[in-house]
Amino acid sequence: xxxxxxxxxxxxxxxxxxxxxxxxxxxxxxxxxxxxxxxxxxxxxxxxxxxxxxxxxxxxxxxxxxxxxxxxxxxxxxxxxxxxxxxxxxxxxxxxxxxxxxxxxxxxxxxxxxxxxxxxxxxxxxxxxxxxxxxxxxxxxxxxxxxxxxxxxxxxxxxxxxxxxxxxxxxxxxxxxxxxxxxxxxxxxxxxxxxxxxxxxxxxxxxxxxxxxxxxxxxxxxxxxxxxxxxxxxxxxxxxxxxxxxxxxxxxxxxxxxxxxxxxxxxxxxxxxxxx
Amino acid sequence: xxxxxxxxxxxxxxxxxxxxxxxxxxxxxxxxxxxxxxxxxxxxxxxxxxxxxxxxxxxxxxxxxxxxxxxxxxxxxxxxxxxxxxxxxxxxxxxxxxxxxxxxxxxxxxxxxxxxxxxxxxxxxxxxxxxxxxxxxxxxxxxxxxxxxxxxxxxxxxxxxxxxxxxxxxxxxxxxxxxxxxxxxxxxxxxxxxxxxxxxxxxxxxxxxxxxxxxxxxxxxxxxxxxxxxxxxxxxxxxxxxxxxxxxxxxxxxxxxxxxxxxxxxxxxxxxxxxxxxxxxxxxxxxxxxxxxxxxxxxxxxxxxxxxxxxxxxxxxxxxxxxxxxxxxxxxxx
Numbered sequence: 001x002x003x004x005x006x007x008x009x010x011x012x013x014x015x016x017x018x019x020x021x022x023x024x025x026x027x028x029x030x031x032x033x034x035x036x037x038x039x040x041x042x043x044x045x046x047x048x049x050x051x052x053x054x055x056x057x058x059x060x061x062x063x064x065x066x067x068x069x070x071x072x073x074x075x076x077x078x079x080x081x082x083x084x085x086x087x088x089x090x091x092x093x094x095x096x097x098x099x100x101x102x103x104x105x106x107x108x109x110x111x112x113x114x115x116x117x118x119x120x121x122x123x124x125x126x127x128x129x130x131x132x133x134x135x136x137x138x139x140x141x142x143x144x145x146x147x148x149x150x151x152x153x154x155x156x157x158x159x160x161x162x163x164x165x166x167x168x169x170x171x172x173x174x175x176x177x178x179x180x181x182x183x184x185x186x187x188x189x190x191x192x193x194x195x196x197x198x199x200x201x202x203x204x205x206x207x208x209x210x211x212x213x214x215x216x217x218x219x220x221x222x223x224x225x226x227x228x229x230x231x232x233x234x235x236x237x238x239x240x241x242x243x244x245x246x247x248x249x250x251x252x253x254x255x256x257x258x259x260x261x262x263x264x265x266x267x268x269x270x271x272x273x274x275x276x
Numbered sequence: 277x278x279x280x281x282x283x284x285x286x287x288x289x290x291x292x293x294x295x296x297x298x299x300x301x302x303x304x305x306x307x308x309x310x311x312x313x314x315x316x317x318x319x320x321x322x323x324x325x326x327x328x329x330x331x332x333x334x335x336x337x338x339x340x341x342x343x344x345x346x347x348x349x350x351x352x353x354x355x356x357x358x359x360x361x362x363x364x365x366x367x368x369x370x371x372x373x374x375x376x377x378x379x380x381x382x383x384x385x386x387x388x389x390x391x392x393x394x395x396x397x398x399x400x401x402x403x404x405x406x407x408x409x410x411x412x413x414x415x416x417x418x419x420x421x422x423x424x425x426x427x428x429x430x431x432x433x434x435x436x437x438x439x440x441x442x443x444x445x446x447x448x449x450x451x452x453x454x455x456x457x458x459x460x461x462x463x464x465x466x467x468x469x470x471x472x473x474x475x476x477x478x479x480x481x482x483x484x485x486x487x488x489x490x491x492x493x494x495x496x497x498x499x500x501x502x503x504x505x506x507x508x509x510x511x512x513x514x515x516x517x518x519x520x521x522x523x524x525x526x527x528x529x530x531x532x533x534x535x536x537x538x539x540x541x542x543x544x545x546x547x548x549x550x551x552x553x554x555x556x557x558x559x560x561x562x563x564x565x566x567x568x569x570x571x572x573x574x575x576x577x578x579x580x581x582x583x584x585x586x587x588x589x590x591x592x593x594x595x596x597x598x599x600x601x602x603x604x605x606x607x608x609x610x
Contacts, residue, residue, distance in 0.1 A: 169361035174363070179374075
């Protein structure tokens, strides 16, 4: 017997979903609100929700004190570059593991994932020394490399699960129909994998954009992305909550806008295989 | 043209021999069915012919030319997959046209051929739909359309009807047979369903554990099975096997008799036994009889029978319908 969906049940679950969504969104909302407060109001007790003196002065100060655009361009180059290189490496890797697996394919996949099980800080010193000796500290190329390597296991795994879902029969049908490997790729495989490629690309970009551990430790100014820009507002001379919030809002705005417009792709990508 | 010959074809995956020395001659225009239990290698044999798997040894000749090193597309065959394997992002038109497009045919010719194929298969109203908007039977038709439009030397069918419901399967079975006769193209059809094999085939290849057990017309297999396996596999319910000695024929190892060739009597003659289950199907009655040293026997009676479990019966085999097998299981002919 199908479960009966009463109006009451719908009402309750809708309310619960909204509440849950709001709870998750609250820190971001609070940050945005705080960025429009004065420093005094930012940590007034009790906190003020909407009835405060709205001001944009924090944004002006942040812009005067540090160069947002410089950091934003760095973020874009580092996140974009590492994503692009990761995709170029991961696509063939995932193809071969999905369509021409060997006995060890499973082990390789697990081994790759296992690299993500160790906390990054465990290899901070050796990586730092390598970066120092090769002159990669505070260089965008270095950050592109480290972020690319860090995300590669996840990217390969995501693409692998995607490609796995493409039935082998269809590729064989294309082969019977006379498609060469190149044409098989262009006419059959790629169109079928586009949603997977797109969501992997997006997720990888977001992960790289928000990555803070390596970017904070391996860059200071020249290559510093937006994470460093935010961190510079929690300085030893005291916390400036309002300015920190303004800086954070500026830093995450591009990625939130990107996420907003691509949310359908993202959800589909993350639940792929789980829900059919 | 579509004459396919297998000469000593072998296939192994690692140490496992899937196909052991297959020899076969498929005549142009005939409908040949590969049948056998699951895991017998029938699909592998089909894929070897298609070129989707490489042979370990032997030759596959299509119209006299050895094709073992020829890629699938160049063999001039087309295949209908069990899962249909339609291109989900293409319309029905795109699916059917794909092979022609790959062959580089001019656009007007492609259109003409696609429309002709669609008309043959009653697909014209659906040409611009995507596969996901079609029913199972329609998808099956598109898969067939994709195969016929290329005018291949032979069609290869890999259990194409097993995803359809029973009623549709019977209908498609007829349609596929009719279409094949109408086009006159050689067809190789893989199934595990012996009813499909018996009804569709000009000739049946019975496979078991990678070996061709017998190759012949449906009635040949039914009337003159070459060995115990074929005798037991073809026909429903299964043929009864009794030890030769117990049946009074010490010269043969095993005696076989089909359920429909056992006369059921309420007294006197033949092998005595006790009915353990009686299945009344209306026109037919199947009796499962415990015949002592002969084992369990199945008998088929036509018409209504008053027999029920526990009744005493005598089963007499029609002498001309007895099958005799030697110790190795091979048929012994008088």
